[in-house]
Amino acid sequence: MARNGDGDEEQPQLPPRAASSSSLLRRPDPLLVVCRCFSVLTCLTAILCIGVNVYSAVRSFKDGSDIFDGIFRCYAVLIALFVVLAETEWGFVIKFWKILEYWAGRGMLQIFVAVMTMAFPNYSADETELVLLRNIASYMLLSCGLVYVISGILCIGCLKRARQQKQITRDQAIKDLEELEQRRGELEQLLLAERA
Structure with missing residues (x-):
């Protein structure tokens, strides 16, 4: 850990969080x-x-x-x-x-x-x-x-079903990413609380 000019220890910098999935456009x-x-x-x-x-x-x-x-x-x-x-x-x-x-x-x-x-x-x-x-x-x-x-x-019906499946997969991936980010935020809070 590095010390600042006052002799206090600096808190370690956590890597910047990836862009929130809520900011991802769900077009x-x-x-x-x-x-x-x-x-x-x-x-x-x-x-x-x-x-x-x-x-x-x-x-x-x-x-x-x-x-x-x-x-x-x-x-x-x-x-x-x-x-x-x-x-x-x-x-x-x-x-x-x-x-x-x-x-x-x-x-x-x-x-x-x-x-x-x-x-x-x-x-x-x-x-x-x-x-x-x-x-x-x-x-x-x-x-x-x-x-x-x-x-x-x-065959537009087949195309629609394929796109529906792709949309469902994408929505599930975004939901999983949101859950991971929420869990990451909780772990970061625990880590900061332990170091405080």
């Missing part, structure tokens, strides 16, 4: 951000299809005009709920229905729901709001399904 991957936004749009569109089909089913059962249309709408609601679950990429759903992991399969399911929502256009002229909602919901979900099918053919 999200632009592809993953776009995929999340598109997934939210698809979920909202599927929920709109659910609403249209529920209203149509209630109308069919209430006036008794077409029981088969009501039953058909109930099936459309169940499959549209499945579309929403698939968009959340919940591990339970993907585990049992592997086809939904692939974007082309997911897109075909969305197109099927869009066609089911559009089917049986036997509404009266006074239900223009329902017809408008049905058309908006069907065409939006059809568009989302087509985007998924085309993206699946172009």
Whole structure:
């Protein structure tokens, strides 16, 4: 240990701490951000299809005009709920229905729901709001399904999964680095306390 001019011992200098991991920029991957936004749009569109089909089913059962249309709408609601679950990429759903992991399969399911929502256009002229909602919901979900099918053919889903895995690995590495820095800080405090 070196002595300063007053005869006191100087404390040993600890090496400078590496840049804090909180200062590391956690920039999200632009592809993953776009995929999340598109997934939210698809979920909202599927929920709109659910609403249209529920209203149509209630109308069919209430006036008794077409029981088969009501039953058909109930099936459309169940499959549209499945579309929403698939968009959340919940591990339970993907585990049992592997086809939904692939974007082309997911897109075909969305197109099927869009066609089911559009089917049986036997509404009266006074239900223009329902017809408008049905058309908006069907065409939006059809568009989302087509985007998924085309993206699946172009292997963008595989690219997204690879980038997701890379992001998870990076986040885990940053978390481990933060824990190491926290532990290093605690050890430095213990070392300084013992020398004081």
